[in-house]
Amino acid sequence: MAYGYRIGSLPLTTVQRLPSYLRVVREMRRLGREVVSSARLGELLGLEAVQVRKDFGFIGISGMPKMGYQVEELVLAIEHCLNWNQVRDAVLVGVGHLGMALLGYEGFKAHGLDICAAFDIDPSLAGLVVHDTPVWHMDRLEPELRSLGARMAILTVSPDAAQEVALRLARAGIEGIWNFTGCPLDLPPGVIVQDQDIAIGLAVLSAKLSSRA
Amino acid sequence: MAYGYRIGSLPLTTVQRLPSYLRVVREMRRLGREVVSSARLGELLGLEAVQVRKDFGFIGISGMPKMGYQVEELVLAIEHCLNWNQVRDAVLVGVGHLGMALLGYEGFKAHGLDICAAFDIDPSLAGLVVHDTPVWHMDRLEPELRSLGARMAILTVSPDAAQEVALRLARAGIEGIWNFTGCPLDLPPGVIVQDQDIAIGLAVLSAKLSSRA
DNA sequence: GAATGTGAAATTTTTCACAGCA
DNA sequence: TGCTGTGAAAAATTTCACATTC
Known part of the structure; x- marks a missing residue:
């Protein structure tokens, strides 16, 4: 009675956090922010910064040291993972x-x-x-x-x-x-x-x- | 930013399974069944029998070897854990x-x-x-x-x-x-x-x- | 300095293996 | 034999520590 720990290559727990990341980064895009750090996202969502970085690693997103992650890139990557970019x-x-x-x-x-x-x-x-x-x-x-x-x-x-x-x-x-x-x-x-x-x-x-x- | 793995003495994952156990054992009580095995519950809910037994151990319920668990006792214990027995x-x-x-x-x-x-x-x-x-x-x-x-x-x-x-x-x-x-x-x-x-x-x-x- | 990225450790959860009991 | 109960192992997840990069 095997468990479903993973969905494709993504840990189930990562997928479960994607909607909350997406909500926040979409809001940031709307406000014109171009980059965001894992620390800031973690603070907003009650997560450890390192967990945010691990999750973004799983979905294939790299950030820039000292800068953070590109908001637009995050939006697109998360939408792609969830197939939420098409009707x-x-x-x-x-x-x-x-x-x-x-x-x-x-x-x-x-x-x-x-x-x-x-x-x-x-x-x-x-x-x-x-x-x-x-x-x-x-x-x-x-x-x-x-x-x-x-x-x-x-x-x-x-x-x-x-x-x-x-x-x-x-x-x-x-x-x-x-x-x-x-x-x-x-x-x-x-x-x-x-x-x-x-x-x-x-x-x-x-x-x-x-x-x- | 500590995580909430436990609620009181119960693992979070156990608490999350309690509602589905409760639904099934209430239905069994309605049908007049007095005992149920962990294997049967696991089959109905898509869980390993041993996980059902561990969960029941956490909420303080003992079964009877060869017989199974008493349905009525399970209903009361789960309701008590969730405080669902009072309005x-x-x-x-x-x-x-x-x-x-x-x-x-x-x-x-x-x-x-x-x-x-x-x-x-x-x-x-x-x-x-x-x-x-x-x-x-x-x-x-x-x-x-x-x-x-x-x-x-x-x-x-x-x-x-x-x-x-x-x-x-x-x-x-x-x-x-x-x-x-x-x-x-x-x-x-x-x-x-x-x-x-x-x-x-x-x-x-x-x-x-x-x-x- | 301030951020990412990642192997290793710690923690939690699940599963295995098997002892014990009616 | 059929089921519970549980210590030990395995697996998954989170957290730590720190190397790295701009």
């Missing part, structure tokens, strides 16, 4: 409160994600356009997926339906599922599942608060 | 799409969380009751917090407002902030911040998909 189509399944919120989330553009269609079991939602995204009934899932060619799906259905819908997505050729249901999914190998379990963050915060009291 | 009040600040979705999320009850009030800068939201939760204008933040006595806040404001609002919460006596804004917060020591950055999950999934193509 990728995704579908969203389950237009409840959370699905609706994700459809309205402006930030996905900055991450290269375009939700091109949504699906729900509720017939009264079919035909609506929510935040510029058309909503289809679940009956239309397979045919629409065929014509859209999206590789990624965002799963925001209820826990009861999670496994069944995920299997339909996998059979329809979806390669990656971003799983917000909190249920572990059992899918054929080759389909990549990324669990986004909100309860983990709450658990860590709860435990920290408890241990202080 | 804790929280406030939510920022009633946009995401805040609205969290207000409507039924699952918080199962995690002992009760959102007793929400706040937003938009005057037209003030006075509304969203999913049983009253919404106040931001002007009422400090006085309402004083009377409510909530220790925890859920931060779902826009990135621009994140730091400023977080500081107000800290000054008003909030001890833990669950930060959904994606911005790093700089707060006085003693305030616990738990970042819930959705972009991390997307980054991992994006990188995995890229490295397969």
